[in-house]
Amino acid sequence: MNVSNKAVHAYINYIVENNDDPKVFFENLGHDYDIISDEKKYMTWNDYRLITEALNDKYEKFYEAMTKHGLTNKYVKRVLDILSRMISFRFVGDFILKYSFKTFYTDAVKIELIETGKTTFDIKLTFDRPEDIFPVFVDMYRIVFLALPKLVSDSMSWDVEISQDKNILIYHVNEHMGAPSIFASLQIVILRLFKLDKYYKNLIIENLQHTNDLEKKNLELETAERKIREAHKEVLLANRIISHDIANKMLIVEHVKRLIARGEIEKASQKLDIYYKSVKGIIENTRNVVDDNSSSFLMTDVVVWDLLEELIFEYQDQSVAKNIKLRIESEIDKSFTIRTNKEAFKDSILGNILQNAIKFSPEDSEVCFRIEMTDNEFFLSCKDSGIGIDSGLVNEINRNEDKLFKSTLGTHGEQGRGLGLFIIRKVCRELGLNVRFVSELGRGTKVIISKEIA
Template sequence: MLSEKNLVINYKTSLFPIVVCALLLFSTSSISAQSSNERDSLAHKLQRLKSTNKFNPKDTTHIKLLVDLAFSYQYLDSDSLYSVANRALQYSKKIDYYHGVVRSFNALGNYHYNKGNREKAMPMFKEALELATEVDDVDSELAILNTLAQNYSFEGNYAEALNLNLRGIDLAREINDQKTLSVLNENIAGLYADQKDFKNALMFYDTVQKFNRNLGNETVDAETQSNMASLYKDAKDYKNAMFNINRSINIFEKHKIYDWLAYAYQVKGDIYLDQEKYKWALYWYDQSDMLFKHQIEDDRIQIQLMNGMAKVYFGLENDSLSLVYAKKGLALSKKIKSLQGQIDCSETLYKVHKKKGDNPEALAYLETFKSLSDSLFMDKNKQSLSLLETKLGYEQEKKELIEANEEALAKQRNYIYFSVIILLILSIITFVIRRSENIQKKLNKELKDKSQAVIQREAQLHEINKTNTKLFSIIGHDLRGPIGGLQGILKMFTEGDISTKELVSFIPKLKTDVDNISFTLNNLLSWGLNQLNGVVTKPKRVSLSYLVNNNTKLLSEIAQSKSIKIINQLPENPRIWADNNQIDIVIRNILSNAIKFTPENGLITIEAEEKGDMWQISIRDTGVGMTAEMQRSIFKDSSNITTYGTNNEKGTGLGLSLCKEMVQKNNGEIWVESVPRKGTTFYFTVPKAQNRYQKAS
């Protein structure tokens, strides 16, 4: 490709068109003869992989190559991008390859966004970002944050764009990702540049160039220089603008980076357009246009190019071509829902029609321009409207409106003064009347608040006394006995009343008592914290099978001692959305009770069934069962009856009360069905986890 260094600029009208035509013809043939080395390399690797005997399309190596190939089509062949990324997504889902799912969603989101379909793109970006965070895929998370920030900036939502860039910078600093730090700081510089805050923009560009020097990558540096050239152009510093854009063009041509090269050509055209050098501006716009026709599919840059060419032809007095390009840019802006593109092209069309004397069309585009400008800039992002308002005389309109309002107010001033006097008199009378009412209301409110506070405090004290009573009852009744027995045996041993052999014979009994004490203390601690609001429910994605298997193993020794068989009939890997520790306590207590009240050679069955958006878990035993009266009382907080199992096992009397509280905290219900001497079934429900691609807890 040619750059300005290869040109001898001649401003004679007769020679210039010949030079431009020759250069354009040469550029077209050069572009069509070139191909992307990156895509060729990826395609070659894919072909080699497919030719191996053990090739599997669901292999992660194959998926990675597919995703890389999809991204290589961005701005070049959107249909190929969509097709390849969609294949990669399907393969990734089938093998739960989360990294592939994240990158495929990112690629598909870019496809839809570049097509103007924000409604499809943004959910894909957000789902990809959430999954990348969950599976700790930092590289993908940074890439998506960068993409989202650029998209929000393109939409004019600078506050959200800045927030995402700052979030990405924090993450990139944690892993010392110099390249991403360069990109994100450059994004922020672009936000300031869009608001014409050139001082702050250049400050961030200084930071970007420091990162670029550390990277030593001339391509990355060229991308920065092309953006800085655009900033210098907006600041009317054409010397620095031309210096930066020429350097970046040389590097992009050298490495055949067509998407950035098309942008750089367009920026160079903008620089000449700003200086009213229309023929040179047209030449560089044509260079950029050639790339769009043969290599690039980037509608956002093409909109700027179409509007730039429309302005050039307007400056060259060729109003018909100016209309053609401005209308192309407007149509493309509407297609991808680019508000800024519609604003810029509407402004150009207004000027062209105004010059032609076509006042109705000019007025229509002026109204479109004004309404779109208002909708874009009337937000909290501190965007500047001054330049556009000055160009179309908005300040003059505001001034005239203010003067008209002041004139109308002057005519009504006497009425206002009169009204103020009457209102003042009425206000004094109203003040005197309402003052006493307000004082009375205030006193009533204070009395009511204090009464309510006393009632609440009384209720709190009642609950505290109730809790203390229950704690002391359990400690005195269910813990003191086993601990006292253990203490007595040890005292007899130390005093020589029993021999070592006799002490050893007590060990199975002591172990059972210690296990019961431990289980009771765990329940007691959980219940006590619950009553004192010390437990916060933290739901997350949990494997129900994992909880059931753990508790089955934990209680297997007790079950085996009674020859009780525990059957796990859960479906394959059910996932719930609940607090892991609380549901663990529920399962352990119900399963422990089932073992406790089931005689020897009994059977315990654990099942789960889907009920809408809930899982219904049941634990069924062939134990002694319960009467109807007992079923009504077992879940009550006031219930503190210690019961004994079929082998005289002790309990605290608070296990099922605790289970009820834990289940309810997780938005579930618990109930029991029982027939005396036949068995008991406990049921409880918990919400199902969402079907997302993530690892279970």
């Protein structure tokens, strides 16, 4: 779910009003202020939630403050006071609320006003998931809805009750309308005297609808533009993933050339067959990885031990070049299988793990795969004796699934592309696997993959 950065524009103003620096506030939350303040950009619903909760924690009167960034202009209030009597505030309110929610929350929250009686109606908010509804949001909008009528007309008030059913949040409103102000009464009398009330009523409705239509088109254009940008990013990412994983496999071709030169044709043929299947699988699965489309992966029962032996055979030449021993340990039967996509599991996950292990391990060391099983969970780990990773960076790697990390040179100066960890984590997620990195500088790295077994 995407939320427009416009949703936090009022937050930025409020932070400034409190003589605080919004840049410091947002950067402390891990956001780039230049991006978060760009109203043409979008954030995730979770980011919006965390920002809103952080503001609520920081400022005691946060809820009340949000009501001040609405229709507070006294001249606007006068006009809307007349409109609410000529047309009904529910019509105007319906337009205002739908307009603001569509502008701020795009497709993250759908709003609907449902008339339940002469003076009662429901404001129905539909979220994607029940967990997207968080208390600060619920309470904030209750305060906003309580204050909204007074911002429009001094003679109007709402009673607001709340109910929730799974992913649907409903504000039950009971509207009270007092006597109109002298200004409003006079204007209404004049309009009716000259029989202009119906004319202006229709004109206002037409303009509201026209404005609404224009805004819808504008939002459609923004959505289309965003989709184009996202598609462009996906194409770039797909190209990078393909080039990364295929580049890893190109070393096989070099080894095949040497095997042919030595006359080991059968072994060269085996290597080429592995290369062909791996590259074919990488290309086929890259689209699924970029799209987060786990349902498109072809899942089969894969014998883990056999897969690891095939992987070691594939990377044997690289390990021999550094005299690194590759071995497998198993505490369970060697015929044990898991249901997964063989190519994605072997090439995108285990291949990248082993590639990194060899790359960052010193000569005359060892890389060990270990297969274990508890009552209901399968574990596959890969432990090397390499240079290791700083503990702070390890925590960041485990926490940030979609972040790209800067590549570093291997122990023999091997050049990386900075995509390996990203691919490992992303493909694990798509295949329903958990992955965790354990490491210390100078003490090697252990990558642990796990999966619950029904």
